[in-house]
Amino acid sequence: MIIVMKQNAKKESIKNIIRIIEDKGLSAHISDGKEVTIIGVVGDKTKLHDQNLEIAPEVERIVPVTESYKLANKKFHPEPSIVKVGNVSIGGGNLVIMSGPCAVESREQLFDTAHAIKKSGAQILRGGAYKPRTSPYAFQGLEEEGLKYMKEAREETGLAVVCEVTSLAAIESAVKYVDMLQIGARNMQNFYLLKEAGKTGLPVLLKRGLSATIDEWLNAAEYIIAEGNPNVVLCERGIRTFETATRNTLDISAVPVIKSKSHLPIIVDPSHATGVREYVNPLARCAVAAGADGLMIETHPNPAIALSDGPQSLTFPQFEELCQELRPFAELMGRKF
Amino acid sequence: MIIVMKQNAKKESIKNIIRIIEDKGLSAHISDGKEVTIIGVVGDKTKLHDQNLEIAPEVERIVPVTESYKLANKKFHPEPSIVKVGNVSIGGGNLVIMSGPCAVESREQLFDTAHAIKKSGAQILRGGAYKPRTSPYAFQGLEEEGLKYMKEAREETGLAVVCEVTSLAAIESAVKYVDMLQIGARNMQNFYLLKEAGKTGLPVLLKRGLSATIDEWLNAAEYIIAEGNPNVVLCERGIRTFETATRNTLDISAVPVIKSKSHLPIIVDPSHATGVREYVNPLARCAVAAGADGLMIETHPNPAIALSDGPQSLTFPQFEELCQELRPFAELMGRKF
Amino acid sequence: MIIVMKQNAKKESIKNIIRIIEDKGLSAHISDGKEVTIIGVVGDKTKLHDQNLEIAPEVERIVPVTESYKLANKKFHPEPSIVKVGNVSIGGGNLVIMSGPCAVESREQLFDTAHAIKKSGAQILRGGAYKPRTSPYAFQGLEEEGLKYMKEAREETGLAVVCEVTSLAAIESAVKYVDMLQIGARNMQNFYLLKEAGKTGLPVLLKRGLSATIDEWLNAAEYIIAEGNPNVVLCERGIRTFETATRNTLDISAVPVIKSKSHLPIIVDPSHATGVREYVNPLARCAVAAGADGLMIETHPNPAIALSDGPQSLTFPQFEELCQELRPFAELMGRKF
Amino acid sequence: MIIVMKQNAKKESIKNIIRIIEDKGLSAHISDGKEVTIIGVVGDKTKLHDQNLEIAPEVERIVPVTESYKLANKKFHPEPSIVKVGNVSIGGGNLVIMSGPCAVESREQLFDTAHAIKKSGAQILRGGAYKPRTSPYAFQGLEEEGLKYMKEAREETGLAVVCEVTSLAAIESAVKYVDMLQIGARNMQNFYLLKEAGKTGLPVLLKRGLSATIDEWLNAAEYIIAEGNPNVVLCERGIRTFETATRNTLDISAVPVIKSKSHLPIIVDPSHATGVREYVNPLARCAVAAGADGLMIETHPNPAIALSDGPQSLTFPQFEELCQELRPFAELMGRKF
Structure with a gap:
């Protein structure tokens, strides 16, 4: 899962996301772009409710990386x-x-x-x-x-x-x-x-x-x-x-x-x-x-x-x-x- | 319900449709156009299975005229x-x-x-x-x-x-x-x-x-x-x-x-x-x-x-x-x- | 722009992407997930033809992060x-x-x-x-x-x-x-x-x-x-x-x-x-x-x-x-x- | 072209449609159903502006019968x-x-x-x-x-x-x-x-x-x-x-x-x-x-x-x-x- 922050998101908002991710025992990889910061989530994403991340302050959108079906995959x-x-x-x-x-x-x-x-x-x-x-x-x-x-x-x-x-x-x-x-x-x-x-x-x-x-x-x-x-x-x-x-x-x-x-x-x-x-x-x-x-x-x-x-x-x-x-x-x- | 016949449909095909309609106790109104013949059905259409009329010889298509819902209408x-x-x-x-x-x-x-x-x-x-x-x-x-x-x-x-x-x-x-x-x-x-x-x-x-x-x-x-x-x-x-x-x-x-x-x-x-x-x-x-x-x-x-x-x-x-x-x-x- | 690699992509394929990005004077941020590796691109993306990255070996997909319209934005x-x-x-x-x-x-x-x-x-x-x-x-x-x-x-x-x-x-x-x-x-x-x-x-x-x-x-x-x-x-x-x-x-x-x-x-x-x-x-x-x-x-x-x-x-x-x-x-x- | 009148349309409204059709030198075939009256148009429909018929009083809808393309037909x-x-x-x-x-x-x-x-x-x-x-x-x-x-x-x-x-x-x-x-x-x-x-x-x-x-x-x-x-x-x-x-x-x-x-x-x-x-x-x-x-x-x-x-x-x-x-x-x- 990738979290794309809004343009020029405040440091505080980025830290907030990292805290949510780490609180669930997952880790966050930060990529600071010229325009936007992107946060990759490493670990078992089922522990996160992505929709909630979506409404955290200054989150632009969430990009799922893996399909939700496993047995049919x-x-x-x-x-x-x-x-x-x-x-x-x-x-x-x-x-x-x-x-x-x-x-x-x-x-x-x-x-x-x-x-x-x-x-x-x-x-x-x-x-x-x-x-x-x-x-x-x-x-x-x-x-x-x-x-x-x-x-x-x-x-x-x-x-x-x-x-x-x-x-x-x-x-x-x-x-x-x-x-x-x-x-x-x-x-x-x-x-x-x-x-x-x-x-x-x-x-x-x-x-x-x-x-x-x-x-x-x-x-x-x-x-x-x-x-x-x-x-x-x-x-x-x-x-x-x-x-x-x-x-x-x-x-x-x-x-x-x-x-x-x-x-x-x-x-x-x-x-x-x-x-x-x-x-x-x-x-x-x-x-x-x-x-x-x-x-x-x-x-x-x-x-x-x-x-x-x-x-x-x-x-x-x-x-x-x-x-x-x-x-x-x-x-x-x-x-x- | 209206039955539109194919262009230059044979008389026999038109008669066939009329027979199906009249067999159910309904009546048929014929409209001979320059290009196509159109047959209007008068009476209780629920007695007809329109889809079957659709595949009778030389039928172009069936146009429903009344909605199939009644109580919600x-x-x-x-x-x-x-x-x-x-x-x-x-x-x-x-x-x-x-x-x-x-x-x-x-x-x-x-x-x-x-x-x-x-x-x-x-x-x-x-x-x-x-x-x-x-x-x-x-x-x-x-x-x-x-x-x-x-x-x-x-x-x-x-x-x-x-x-x-x-x-x-x-x-x-x-x-x-x-x-x-x-x-x-x-x-x-x-x-x-x-x-x-x-x-x-x-x-x-x-x-x-x-x-x-x-x-x-x-x-x-x-x-x-x-x-x-x-x-x-x-x-x-x-x-x-x-x-x-x-x-x-x-x-x-x-x-x-x-x-x-x-x-x-x-x-x-x-x-x-x-x-x-x-x-x-x-x-x-x-x-x-x-x-x-x-x-x-x-x-x-x-x-x-x-x-x-x-x-x-x-x-x-x-x-x-x-x-x-x-x-x-x-x-x-x-x-x- | 984010590049999502296929599951268990080879190191070589990942290096290939990084090379393409760096050749254009941009930089790449790598995020190694449990299942997939994600590469964020930092710099002016117009220098990259994203569709070509899309067909590089073991690329799963490209996720655009910023809109292509600027003056209307x-x-x-x-x-x-x-x-x-x-x-x-x-x-x-x-x-x-x-x-x-x-x-x-x-x-x-x-x-x-x-x-x-x-x-x-x-x-x-x-x-x-x-x-x-x-x-x-x-x-x-x-x-x-x-x-x-x-x-x-x-x-x-x-x-x-x-x-x-x-x-x-x-x-x-x-x-x-x-x-x-x-x-x-x-x-x-x-x-x-x-x-x-x-x-x-x-x-x-x-x-x-x-x-x-x-x-x-x-x-x-x-x-x-x-x-x-x-x-x-x-x-x-x-x-x-x-x-x-x-x-x-x-x-x-x-x-x-x-x-x-x-x-x-x-x-x-x-x-x-x-x-x-x-x-x-x-x-x-x-x-x-x-x-x-x-x-x-x-x-x-x-x-x-x-x-x-x-x-x-x-x-x-x-x-x-x-x-x-x-x-x-x-x-x-x-x-x- | 077929004109489907609204349920229980007044005689006057039906006559109005017939007059429009006949004014253009076409003829009208009337089919009086139990619920609705249907009017078939016989002749060269290009003389009619069907959309106008559509808004004449008590017209339910117009059903085109022939395609508007001829040379490609x-x-x-x-x-x-x-x-x-x-x-x-x-x-x-x-x-x-x-x-x-x-x-x-x-x-x-x-x-x-x-x-x-x-x-x-x-x-x-x-x-x-x-x-x-x-x-x-x-x-x-x-x-x-x-x-x-x-x-x-x-x-x-x-x-x-x-x-x-x-x-x-x-x-x-x-x-x-x-x-x-x-x-x-x-x-x-x-x-x-x-x-x-x-x-x-x-x-x-x-x-x-x-x-x-x-x-x-x-x-x-x-x-x-x-x-x-x-x-x-x-x-x-x-x-x-x-x-x-x-x-x-x-x-x-x-x-x-x-x-x-x-x-x-x-x-x-x-x-x-x-x-x-x-x-x-x-x-x-x-x-x-x-x-x-x-x-x-x-x-x-x-x-x-x-x-x-x-x-x-x-x-x-x-x-x-x-x-x-x-x-x-x-x-x-x-x-x-």
């Missing part, structure tokens, strides 16, 4: 992590495709989808049983009934299954039925939910918040890992910007940035990022080319009657075509698919 | 609402000041604050017992112990008290101790929490999400009201933009926009919006001038040792000065304070 | 500046209202407007003769003919006049007719235009770019002042965010932030910021309460037939009402109006 | 355009790499770069002679001297050359030396410059503005084409968001969106988009996989001493490696490179 865990979901390994040279409907609507819809996506090469079935919807009047999901269908689809097809959870009650149900919990974008900083998901020990798919920085996203992952659960997979799904041609703006740079800052696997969801079916294929290819460890793609037996997110869902033939299209890109990237 | 409830919090009325010509520390740290800190802010004119004491923090290693709040101090401070001073809740467990505790529940920015679309807060019947202070549109915010309010609880107060606390001189960007326009679209009271939190103490006073004056029904201002006996949000907290003398400064502005706006 | 010019426009003083305790149509459409329209706004208390007449429009097919302004009407309106009413310029040719015309040049939001980083405007010596009204940071805005002002022209007035007119209820998001915090970082006067344009007439009055009151030195308000004899920006223009009676409404707020802020 | 020009730059064709199945330094610093630097990039497969040399810089104290370019070096480099290597222009004076110089003009992000809505660039007839590389929507970008292209110059190539270079891990956020979705809405070729600049060298390669692969027609990549003989944008520049061996890496991706996309 590549610096302290240089090898890329591999997360096991059922029999599927995410990370480590695989390209894992998760697919399925936005919302589980019926056993038939789910089973048809599970069989179709498996045939095309997907390894994990997704399906929403608890749907966070902007309006209370929109379809909210089948809840536990949907989870049961997920489990049956797993038994029928051998696919691993992942389902979003939105409350402790949903987690308590989900652990009985699914292989992986998903925390959605709107709950990325629902810290209570993160901790509860962490405690289950199940692998967690953590979507990026609509306006979360990458730093905040990794801190959210830290909440899960700090519960003793290192099985976190990140999912980039678009951020909110002023652009309206797509539902969100896919921040594809997040893939190399995460690879540079963290050891956690990262997948990309081009369906939610764009909200437009015709943009799903090009962005799925991008994700593979950027080095993502997997993809989440919405599919539906008949998108025209989907209860949720029809416009971006692929039909089964479209999904098959996408998988064919992705194979050579995966190969170029040295990924098994 | 001024159109169906033209009179401004007044929300009672303990003995305090928010809305209807009052300027209500809520103040207190970001986090409850001790009984002494809270009592000192409660007495000081009451003397200056605040009517509601705020204080966080459950703190959502970006990093799991930051101070997370005193939890139920903090709530107890809040209740005691209420008994001691007669101030109403409001506290943020972050989980069902927190709500279950809070209802025993506080007059008003706060849903924080990070939980604005934690729909499960909104419903549970709604069920308590307690007034709810609903902060705007970091990147929530006003439309989404009013839909979040709708979740609470739809549980039979009309006692919602909105709180603008800054949105996320590219600007870094302030922690967030206070969207002051939200005040007149909410007044135009909804009957719910709205207050402003300049402390969190800016994160900088010297900007709190000018923005508090703005909020009053914009027509806000109240303010939330962070205060602390000694900001330099606050465990959270020190840089933006006011000392008691600063808070007294702010209240003095605001009085004539409140008077100009015809508000009692 | 309050640190080096603590007294607030007063800018004279004709006989009008902006800054220093006045509240200056600029008003007029978005686009000059005819002599009659402009004269009617000039008389009406003068009567209500405006001191400066605005009017666009060169209109930057998103589409090439929209009305682009009367150009030099419009400027002539501006000059005539000045002679007729005694109001000072300001007009936007969008090219060197426009500047060359404008200097013959107007008292103040306006650089619009889209040209805020048209550095060529800034320099040319600076060279004229005329006062310049510099609007904030649609997505400009405050730091970039002050650097743009620096371009003008560096040409020997200190007569710059800043104008906050809304920034681009994801919110769609208003055309832009008025960043009202910019007023106290500018007051804290610069000595230049700042005015607010609530008409362009919101694009909605009914929000103009509350935001104009905000601007005064925030401490702005003035306002820019669009007016039109008959907004329903305006060739540009009708929705946000006030009629003359509405403008008169606004001025009446603002007077007591100006008085509270200690401003003459 | 795929609807009226379904075949993809191919733009010739010297002997190089952009569009139509090629992958064109433009490369070179951010700023031309010396003849030697430019020649070394030209030879190196040509060897690796680039077809166009870029180099800035007029540098728009945030601070007036940063290096501003060699101006005409830089252009001369560009021309000499073209003669020496046979590469086509492109250079940014920032003023009419710069255009007048550039036409003597270069094959293609570049309009930079900060000037995307410098409409005067767009028109002047259009008049030259030279191909124009139009970078997307820092916070420009895709719709505004295509309207900016329209300004150039409307001058009779159809030779426009678009360049996505990142937009401004709240994320700070990269300098800007590359909006990779812009590639398929542009392909869907326009016939103009589009290239991607991952160097400026990220500002970080290690992210350039993954994002360059993305651009190819998304379907871009080319790339702009910054290179420098020795980035550590570059006068501008060192951190993101590739060395020649790194550029060679990137080109090798891209070849198989280009092949998969069916592009010649």
